[in-house]
Amino acid sequence: MSYNLASVVENFTGFPRPAVMHELPALLHKNRTLSDEELKGLIETDQFDFDLVALADSVRREYYGTDVYLRGLIEFTNYCRNNCLYCGIRNGNQTLERYRLSEEEILDCCKTGYELGYRTFVLQGGDDPGYGDEKIIKLVAKIRERYEDCAITLSFGEKPAKSYRAFFESGADRYLLRHETANEPHYRQLHPQTMDLKKRQDCLWNLKEIGYEVGSGFLVGSPYQTTQCLIEDLRFLQHLQPDMIGIGPFIAHHATPFHDFANGPLRLTLRMISILRLMFPNILIPATTALGTIDPHGREHGLRCGANVVMPNLSPVAVRKKYELYDNKICTGEEAAECRHCLERRVTNAGYKIVTHIGNAKPLISSRRETGPQS
Numbered sequence: 001m002s003y004n005l006a007s008v009v010e011n012f013t014g015f016p017r018p019a020v021m022h023e024l025p026a027l028l029h030k031n032r033t034l035s036d037e038e039l040k041g042l043i044e045t046d047q048f049d050f051d052l053v054a055l056a057d058s059v060r061r062e063y064y065g066t067d068v069y070l071r072g073l074i075e076f077t078n079y080c081r082n083n084c085l086y087c088g089i090r091n092g093n094q095t096l097e098r099y100r101l102s103e104e105e106i107l108d109c110c111k112t113g114y115e116l117g118y119r120t121f122v123l124q125g126g127d128d129p130g131y132g133d134e135k136i137i138k139l140v141a142k143i144r145e146r147y148e149d150c151a152i153t154l155s156f157g158e159k160p161a162k163s164y165r166a167f168f169e170s171g172a173d174r175y176l177l178r179h180e181t182a183n184e185p186h187y188r189q190l191h192p193q194t195m196d197l198k199k200r201q202d203c204l205w206n207l208k209e210i211g212y213e214v215g216s217g218f219l220v221g222s223p224y225q226t227t228q229c230l231i232e233d234l235r236f237l238q239h240l241q242p243d244m245i246g247i248g249p250f251i252a253h254h255a256t257p258f259h260d261f262a263n264g265p266l267r268l269t270l271r272m273i274s275i276l277r278l279m280f281p282n283i284l285i286p287a288t289t290a291l292g293t294i295d296p297h298g299r300e301h302g303l304r305c306g307a308n309v310v311m312p313n314l315s316p317v318a319v320r321k322k323y324e325l326y327d328n329k330i331c332t333g334e335e336a337a338e339c340r341h342c343l344e345r346r347v348t349n350a351g352y353k354i355v356t357h358i359g360n361a362k363p364l365i366s367s368r369r370e371t372g373p374q375s
């Protein structure tokens, strides 16, 4: 091994180094799953963190070396017909100035991104009735025509299967839709009664069936969340088998019903990233902007704990502050090139390397652990 595992983790201050490897992280590494009781044990204490991180980093290196994949995020509309209680762009937030980028502006973002080395564009937005299917189809087709070598990722909420299919047929490859929480009562505590967990999960199954590479994920430390909720999140993801899992801490937004709740803890978010890497060795895990918002080095920590993707902002600076999902969101004043170079530095400092190719998930090595170590 060309790197020192212990020092990688030791650099990550605050994680006590145990005298011997604990059994639970080793079991999770070996079997890629644990019982609910065992997961509870891992999630609720920090005593396993050193081993979790060490093993997660070794697995990410086994699959991805030190490579970190890039996704250029274009926040193209902050109109949203939904009213999720945690989200700053919820329909009920009357204080927010709304915007919608034109096709021309979005294509300009893609051009800037392509020149900066991005080979994936993520079109993310609220669930905006003003951006109807026809508009999206036309936009996706144009991006596809101009950037044959790029992946087009969509992320603007729940749509009928026939819309997802039409976007796919016009050239989209990937779709991101976090399930947010897989626990039914908890879902109802975070969302208005018009929203439904089953409906959201059905969207994810539809996306898979159509042929999208799918990203899902959940909030960490959201109001009313229990360990049981997190275990159910992991179980749902084991069932869904997505290509990407994005998680980030809940962060309060001043103009939402959850303005008074505490932010999700950094440490628990990092622990969940390591657990995800061990459960899903080959998947894509972003070090999210929310992680970078609750800690100045949150994204670097995320990479060390098993994340392998960063998603810098490509939106025009003029609109960035208006896409405020939560308070104090980072990267709202910087130009696209500044974020690109900032992340290059951060990734390098964390001991990894940005690569600019399209960045698909690697296949799972399925038989290795069952057959035991090869000589």
Ligand code: 5AD
Binding pocket: 086, 087, 088, 177, 178, 180, 218, 219, 248, 249, 250, 251, 252, 253, 290, 325, 326
């Ligand atoms: N804190 C953290 N993440 C949030 N998101 C929305 N609001 C918040 C918040 N207050 C996340 C959701 C959504 C993604 C685009 O942003 O998980 O899926």
Ligand code: FES
Binding pocket: 312, 313, 330, 331, 334, 338, 339, 340, 342, 343
């Ligand atoms: Fe945007 Fe650092 S990544 S300023």
